[in-house]
Amino acid sequence: MFARLFDALFPGRCVGCGRAGTVLCDACRPRPEAARRTCGPGGLAIASAGRYAGVLRRVILLYKRGRRDAGDALSSLLAERTRGILAPHHVLVPVPTTRGRRSARGYDQSVRLARALGKHAGVPVLVALVQSAGDAQRGRSRSERLAARGRFSCVAPALVAGTRVVLVDDVVTTGATLADCAETMRRAGAVVDAAVVLARA
Numbered sequence: 001m002f003a004r005l006f007d008a009l010f011p012g013r014c015v016g017c018g019r020a021g022t023v024l025c026d027a028c029r030p031r032p033e034a035a036r037r038t039c040g041p042g043g044l045a046i047a048s049a050g051r052y053a054g055v056l057r058r059v060i061l062l063y064k065r066g067r068r069d070a071g072d073a074l075s076s077l078l079a080e081r082t083r084g085i086l087a088p089h090h091v092l093v094p095v096p097t098t099r100g101r102r103s104a105r106g107y108d109q110s111v112r113l114a115r116a117l118g119k120h121a122g123v124p125v126l127v128a129l130v131q132s133a134g135d136a137q138r139g140r141s142r143s144e145r146l147a148a149r150g151r152f153s154c155v156a157p158a159l160v161a162g163t164r165v166v167l168v169d170d171v172v173t174t175g176a177t178l179a180d181c182a183e184t185m186r187r188a189g190a191v192v193d194a195a196v197v198l199a200r201a
């Protein structure tokens with residue numbers, strides 16, 4: 001609420017050219033040619049809007065600091081650059097933000113990004129993945145931990161089985177996290193069609 005009011009009272013300047021009134025003007029948006037479709041670990045198709053550098057990186061950093069207008073600009077950019085990948089029969093599943101990062105900011109940015117993207121693209125969102133490492137692993141026996149395999153768990157297997165999933169994340173580096181998430185969703189019975197991310201490092 002307060003953040004929204006703050007954004008309305010102090011609209012950003014374009015991070016690229018300094019123009020007032022928008023955090024990312026049309027002229028400074030990453031070009032469509034910057035978007036890529038690559039093949040990540042496990043054969044997962046990964047679509048990104050651009051490289052994690054320059055203007056795109058600066059807008060992502062503002063978004064990570066909680067600026068809503070940056071989130072709006074990024075989700076609309078991602079929706080445009082992933083047109084043709086997302087379809088109404090898909091379900092968007094956000095990659096969980098690590099515990100430390102989430103508690104520091106008080107919200108999960110990949111959930112927000114997925115919800116905004118879902119609104120733009122007309123695709124439902126299911127927050128089906130959580131991190132299973134750390135606290136959740138403590139107190140378990142070795143065999144229980146081995147059975148849990150991987151760093152993520154699916155919390156809604158009944159809803160997930162039989163769906164066609166597209167994973168959503170902000171920045172992809174090696175793609176290992178996306179591959180882990182894809183594997184977890186597949187074990188829960190989903191078909192993972194692709195991942196869409198804002199930027200590739």
Ligand SMILES: [Zn+2]
Pocket residue numbers: 014015016017018019024025026027028
């Ligand atoms: Zn600009």
